[in-house]
Each structure stands twice: as structure tokens, then as C-alpha cells.
Amino acid sequence: MSEEISIHRQGRLNKLNTLQEMGYNPYPYKFEPNAFAADLQEKYKDLPNGEHTEDRVVIAGRAMAVRNDGMFIDLKDQTGSIQVFCHKCNLDEANLKILKCLDLGDMIGIHGFIRRTPRGELSVAAEKFDIIAKSLEPLPEKFHGLTDMDTRYRQRYVDFIINDEARKVFLTRCQIIAAIREFFSAHNFLEVETPILHPIMGGASAKPFVTHYNALDSDFYLRVAPELYLKKLIVSGFDRVFEIGRNFRNEGIDKNHNPEFTALEAYMAYGDYNDMAEIISQLVRFVAQKVFGKEQFEIDGNVIDVSKPFPKVSMIDLIKQTCGIDFLEAQTVEEAREMAKSVGVDASDCPCWGKVVTEVFDEKVEHTLISPIHVMDMPRDVSPLAKTHRSNPRLVEHFDTYMAGLEICCAYSELSNPLEQRERFMEQVKARENGDDEAQMLDESFLDALDHGFVPTTGMGMGMDRLVKILTNSATLRDVIAFPTLKTKK
DSSP: OOHHHHHHHHHHHHHHHHHHHTTOOSSOSOOOOOOOHHHHHHHTTTOOTTOEEEEEEEEEEEEEEEEGGGTEEEEEOSSOEEEEEOOTTTSOHHHHHHHHTOOTTOEEEEEEEEEEOTTSOEEEEEEEEEEEEOOOSOOOOTTTOOOSHHHHHHTHHHHHHHOHHHHHHHHHHHHHHHHHHHHHHHTTOEEOOOOSEESSOOSSSSOOOEEEEGGGTEEEEEOSOOHHHHHHHHHTTOOEEEEEEEEEOOOOOBTTBOSEEEEEEEEEETOOHHHHHHHHHHHHHHHIIIIISOSEEEETTEEEEOSSOOOEEEHHHHHHHHHSOOGGGOOSHHHHHHHHHHTTOOOTTOOSHHHHHHHHHHHHTGGGOOSOEEEEOEEGGGOTTBOBOSSOTTEESEEEEEETTEEEEEEEEBOOOHHHHHHHHHHHHHHHHTTOTTSOOOOHHHHHHHHTOOOSEEEEEEEHHHHHHHHTTOSSGGGTSSSOOOOOOO
């Protein structure tokens, strides 16, 4: 702690002591506001300058600016800001003493009436003034705030206090998730909850976090996806289900990845991946209309239009259009590697044809997909939970949805044949034995569920953080996560 900060803190501690010596508790058990700043600004927007009302209100918030020895205070609550007018004519002696102990950043509670100053500032004229949480640490300087990005993410509580843009993004995120819930409820989906601790890692190809459950003396995995449990609910006869929750993947951190992230997964009985493609287009359009009131977004200089159903183009065709190579002509992994090499992609470590295809797509095509698009028909050997494509056995009915160069969603015609699913799992087991630590494990419990009959079903998984990042035009996932994962500060 710097000497300057120590001085500021000591000054605040001295004021705290003064309050306590007065018999005043600046950390009360309860305070009950009955109004918010934004609502007051709207309700009294037509109040003439210099006029006041007899309307009494109780408000609470943080003192963001203090002028004229506390006569004027800018109070900020969760909705916005309003001025507080503290005049000795309206406050008793005890309140004036409390006011003298006010510091910038203190939480305050005000009882008063509504007036508009002669200069036009809507104000609450205080008749009772309370400090309801004494701040012992000073806020960052008003105009520069927290300039160090690492400090911003580590002290998000401060960042949200002083950075209105960061606060707006967080509130928008909440609105997006609420809109998603509204959409699925309107389409007769049940919101459900499934376990986060999994005895077997499955539902996605990823590196898991492993923990030890002492009571059972067993290792468990933080879920990489809720997919298999949600499919069990479909088997149970719940025809439409969705879940919004945390997934965990033991992978790197960058502007598009965080090891702990929020995902949406939804499953619908009796449909296929074409049906889900339409639902996803409708969902994004609904969110855009509901939260932003528009269907077009400018992102990094590009206009993204979500007003129409997203086009569907196969991964193979997109690679052909971008790179001029047709991977369906490659009959072996060796031939596929040579094709990749011809366009400057080193796929020598890829163990199968499908891995080569996706490697080239990731390097050469993905970043070009700015407008919304469903990338259809993935290689069979990289998607073990999707149905084999009805017209090409090398592919599966699996698509990924892209916007602004980012994958935001994947969806399948879900594999429902338990015998074929077992074969796919065994292929994953073999890949895992050969060193692929992202390959899925054999889940006998899930196979047993499928043995009881799994109707034709389509499902999807969407990264909430990525969707919010795109729609708010944020630079990094850290900007849309309240408390992003950070390296422990030494």
C-alpha cells in the first residue's frame, strides 16, 4: 500500500471513529429505499426549473461526487444518477454532523422531496441524511478510472462502480440471458438442471478439470458439457429441455476462450438438425429485437444482419470455395494431409481425415465467416455424438453456427442408435489410448439410457459469453464475464 493511499485510508478511518464516537452506526442492519434514480428522472422530467414538489422519496446509492462541502452530492444507484441537495435548512444538527464525515465513494441513504434547481438539475432535497456503508478505500480518479486492464478484471467491483460502459455490458448480458429464457419458455422448452460433477467425462471433446470426491474416494470431472444428461431426460419423455449453466474446460485463456464459461444447451425430440438451424436463427433474431431493438449490428466495421434465416453451407464446400481443394476426393488421411500442405496448413499430427479437414477449416476459413452462417455436415470421425449423414457416410449431421468470425453454436441430429453410439465411443476410447486427451470416454450409463429408446432428436449448444461478446462488440470475453479467470497474483 502506497503512502498516499495509507493517508487517504487513515483519514476515512478517522471519520469512521468520529461517527462511532457520536453513537452512530455507519453499517446499519437495514435500509429501505422506495425509489430509483432513473425512475425519478423519467417521472419528473417535465418539472420546471426552480420548482419543487411535496412528493417524498427514499433513495440509496454511492456518493460519486461531492461539491460545496457536501451541499451537492451526485448519487449513483443501479439505474443511474441523481443529485442530492443537502441544505442546513432541511437537515437537523445530527444529520449535519454525519454529513461532515462523508467521503467520496460512501454509500448513502436519503429521505427527501423532489425539486429542480434553478439551473435545471433534478434533485432530491435531503430531509434526512445517512451513511449506510462507510468506504475505507478511495475510488480511482474520476476521469481515468482503472487504466490497467489486469487491475480492472481483478477489481471488477470497482470497475463496475466507475466504468459505466463495463456496467452496461454486464447489464446487457443479464438481459440477453433473460431473453433466451423467455424464447425457450415460449417454445415449450423446460428449463432443467443437471450435475456439474461427472463421474465420466463426456458430452464434448475437451480437456477436463479433475477433482477428488473424498466421501466416495473417487475422481470426478467438472462438466465439459451437460449433453448426455439432457439426452437422458429426452429418453425419460421430456420432449423439450434446455439448460443455461457453467461448463469447465482445462484449456488456454485468450480473447475468445475462458476455462469457465456459460453455455446454453437445448434438445428437442422428433426433429433433426435442419429444425434446430431454424430455431437458432429465430433465437438470435429474438434476442436482438428484445434486448437491442434492432436486427443489424456493426462489428469491427462489418454489418451483421440477423433478420433472416442463416444460410446453410457445408464445411467441405466452404473449404473448396476458400482454398480450391475438395477433401471428399481424399480417400486416405495421407492424401488429406497432402491437400492441407498444398494450401499451407501443416496437418502432419492429425490422426484422421476429419481432423485434417477441421484443421484446414480452422486456419483458412473460420475467420472469414463474418455474416451469420450455419456450417453444415462435419466429418464423422470428429463428431461422435451426431447421426451419420443420410447421404454421405463420411459425414455427420452436425453444424456449427458462426458470426463475426467466431463459432457461437453447434447442433446435431443426435445419434440415437445405441449400437452405433457404442462403436463411436470405442473409437474415442482408442483415440484416447493413442494420446488424444480431448477424446470422450465410454459412458455405459448413457448407453443404457439409449437402449431404452431414444426418439429422433436434435440438440444444440451455444456459448453465452461469445454471443454477448459479439452483440455488445466487446474486444474480449473478459469484458463480458463479471469475474473472468485470472492467474493468481503473487
